[in-house]
Amino acid sequence: MAALDGRTVIARSLKQQGIEQIFGVVGFPVYELAEMAQREGIEFYGFRNEQAASYAAGVAGYLTGRPGVCLTVSGPGMVHGIAGLSNAWANCWPMLLLGGAPDSYQREQGAFQEAPQLEAARPFVKLSTRPDSVARIPAYLEKAVRTALYGRPGAVYVDLPNDLLTGEIDESAVKWAARCPPPPRSCALPQDVTAALETLRGAQRPLVIVGKGAAYARAETEVQHFIEATQLPFLASPMGKGVVADDHALSVASARSRALQEADVIFLIGARLNWIMHFGMAPRFAPGVKIVQLDITPEEIGTNIPTEVALVGDAGAIMSQLNAALGTTPWKFSASSPWWRDLRASIADNEATVAGMLNDDSVPMGYYRVLREVRDAIPRDAIISSEGANTMDIGRSVLLNHSARHRLDAGTFGTMGVGIAFAIAAAAIYPRKKVVCVEGDSAFGFSGMEVETACRYKLPITFVVINNNGIGSGVSEMPEVVPPYAYTPNARYDQVIEAFGGKGYYVTNPDTLGPALREAMGSTVPSLVNVMINPRATRKPQKFAWLTR
Ligand code: ADP
Numbered sequence: 001m002a003a004l005d006g007r008t009v010i011a012r013s014l015k016q017q018g019i020e021q022i023f024g025v026v027g028f029p030v031y032e033l034a035e036m037a038q039r040e041g042i043e044f045y046g047f048r049n050e051q052a053a054s055y056a057a058g059v060a061g062y063l064t065g066r067p068g069v070c071l072t073v074s075g076p077g078m079v080h081g082i083a084g085l086s087n088a089w090a091n092c093w094p095m096l097l098l099g100g101a102p103d104s105y106q107r108e109q110g111a112f113q114e115a116p117q118l119e120a121a122r123p124f125v126k127l128s129t130r131p132d133s134v135a136r137i138p139a140y141l142e143k144a145v146r147t148a149l150y151g152r153p154g155a156v157y158v159d160l161p162n163d164l165l166t167g168e169i170d171e172s173a174v175k176w177a178a179r180c181p182p183p184p185r186s187c188a189l190p191q192d193v194t195a196a197l198e199t200l201r202g203a204q205r206p207l208v209i210v211g212k213g214a215a216y217a218r219a220e221t222e223v224q225h226f227i228e229a230t231q232l233p234f235l236a237s238p239m240g241k242g243v244v245a246d247d248h249a250l251s252v253a254s255a256r257s258r259a260l261q262e263a264d265v266i267f268l269i270g271a272r273l274n275w276i277m278h279f280g281m282a283p284r285f286a287p288g289v290k291i292v293q294l295d296i297t298p299e300e301i302g303t304n305i306p307t308e309v310a311l312v313g314d315a316g317a318i319m320s321q322l323n324a325a326l327g328t329t330p331w332k333f334s335a336s337s338p339w340w341r342d343l344r345a346s347i348a349d350n351e352a353t354v355a356g357m358l359n360d361d362s363v364p365m366g367y368y369r370v371l372r373e374v375r376d377a378i379p380r381d382a383i384i385s386s387e388g389a390n391t392m393d394i395g396r397s398v399l400l401n402h403s404a405r406h407r408l409d410a411g412t413f414g415t416m417g418v419g420i421a422f423a424i425a426a427a428a429i430y431p432r433k434k435v436v437c438v439e440g441d442s443a444f445g446f447s448g449m450e451v452e453t454a455c456r457y458k459l460p461i462t463f464v465v466i467n468n469n470g471i472g473s474g475v476s477e478m479p480e481v482v483p484p485y486a487y488t489p490n491a492r493y494d495q496v497i498e499a500f501g502g503k504g505y506y507v508t509n510p511d512t513l514g515p516a517l518r519e520a521m522g523s524t525v526p527s528l529v530n531v532m533i534n535p536r537a538t539r540k541p542q543k544f545a546w547l548t549r
């Protein structure tokens with residue numbers, strides 16, 4: 001039989017494990033590995049920095065339900081990849097980081113790019129490992145995939161020394177591993193299902209919160225069915241948006257603060273009571289609020305406040321149990337309840353406040369007008385990648401999602417610099433979908449060079465840069481001493497994409513924004529609309545500060 005080297009065994013094993021794309025940067029010692037992966041039928045997306053490549057891999061895990069894979073060179077490249085590992089860790093996304101490493105026999109000798117890679121990855125991963133031989137690479141990669149997917153999804157690091165990559169063995173000696181099946185789906189105990197429904201039935205002011213765990217579980221059909229059957233008001237977390245459409249009649253997104261603050265029973269479906277949900281505590285939540293909590297992770301139950309009923313398992317499986325129980329004993333929350341009356345009043349108030357800002361014709365423009373134009377220009381089923389503090393926060397309410405896993409943003413870790421990478425991953429995975437990346441100028445800068453990656457792979461993403469010349473707020477003209485938050489005023493990010501064959505638009509006026517956006521959306525090459533806004537533009541006044549302290 002023929003001799004096989006480690007690289008070939010890795011490439012074949014990844015294909016065998018259902019990996020369709022690898023995101024990374026090649027160099028010593030993984031140069032040929034990427035080509036071998038291509039030969040096995042895996043698409044390779046070469047980035048300009050491992051940071052962006054690793055973000056792309058993490059979100060690929062979220063979008064596909066198989067681990068996203070990032071390939072890096074040794075030392076500094078692997079260290080850049082920790083950016084994506086930590087982002088996957090915080091968001092509970094399945095991901096593999098494959099890090100090249102120097103030859104094992106040079107370890108502790110000061111080898112080229114030698115670093116404590118296994119240790120560096122460890123705090124962010126479920127497993128940090130290094131195959132012991134070429135023969136057993138398939139088993140290590142199968143375990144890596146299984147560890148990333150089963151239980152709470154997360155990241156895995158696999159170290160690949162040069163001698164393992166280049167080492168050869170006879171094909172008959174390779175211990176091939178079967179493809180890891182999708183995770184087993186576990187249900188809740190029937191008495192807990194009954195208790196959950198009884199707790200919701202007993203509520204005066206119930207609320208459902210849909211998180212990205214429900215989106216990851218692909219539970220959209222079951223969650224929609226439950227919400228419609230019970231007629232309960234619901235809110236989505238930032239990336240839970242779209243599991244049930246944002247424009248659904250039962251959405252209370254426009255009454256978010258009130259809904260959180262006054263609810264007496266909350267059903268959390270795959271969402272954590274962390275900083276994004278203000279820890280579930282007063283003053284943002286009612287003291288004594290009862291929580292019905294559905295999560296795949298037992299340790300998550302009771303975080304920050306005690307749980308009334310715990311439903312531990314897969315969101316899709318457990319929502320089916322709840323729907324089945326409702327089928328035998330139907331129950332609906334009354335549309336004429338005082339709670340719905342209060343929520344509707346808050347929704348109407350809030351929508352009236354925002355309406356003026358959405359239609360404001362002033363020059364320079366504010367965020368709301370720009371985002372309203374973006375909302376009107378994008379297709380209904382666009383995947384929206386969004387980041388940048390105000391752009392993302394305001395965009396969360398103005399830009400609508402109608403399908404699950406169609407909103408990608410800075411997420412649990414609040415990571416800036418993910419937007420372009422997420423858009424590239426989404427466009428690679430869904431070639432027939434429109435992908436739109438809406439971000440601030442500072443967020444754009446973290447990985448701005450990756451527009452070359454989008455152009456090189458002919459991914460017709462539309463980037464919208466909402467440009468206020470700085471972080472948070474900017475300057476109209478640069479003062480003598482450069483303020484820490486300021487960037488070059490009126491920077492021509494639109495010209496950056498043109499350097500690589502993309503199409504750029506520079507917009508300062510609301511009249512030309514809509515036409516520019518529509519032309520950009522229809523472009524066959526990647527496009528970037530650079531929209532100048534008032535450097536002092538802000539979010540509408542909020543009842544609470546964004547960060548609960
Ligand atoms: P969000 O940011 O939308 O609130 P989080 O990332 O904080 O979402 O929480 C998502 C939760 O979903 C995590 O606690 C995770 O354990 C859980 N989760 C992941 N996969 C599943 C699944 N298949 N079924 C149920 N829960 C899941």
Ligand code: MG
Binds near residue numbers: 440468472
């Ligand atoms: Mg800015």
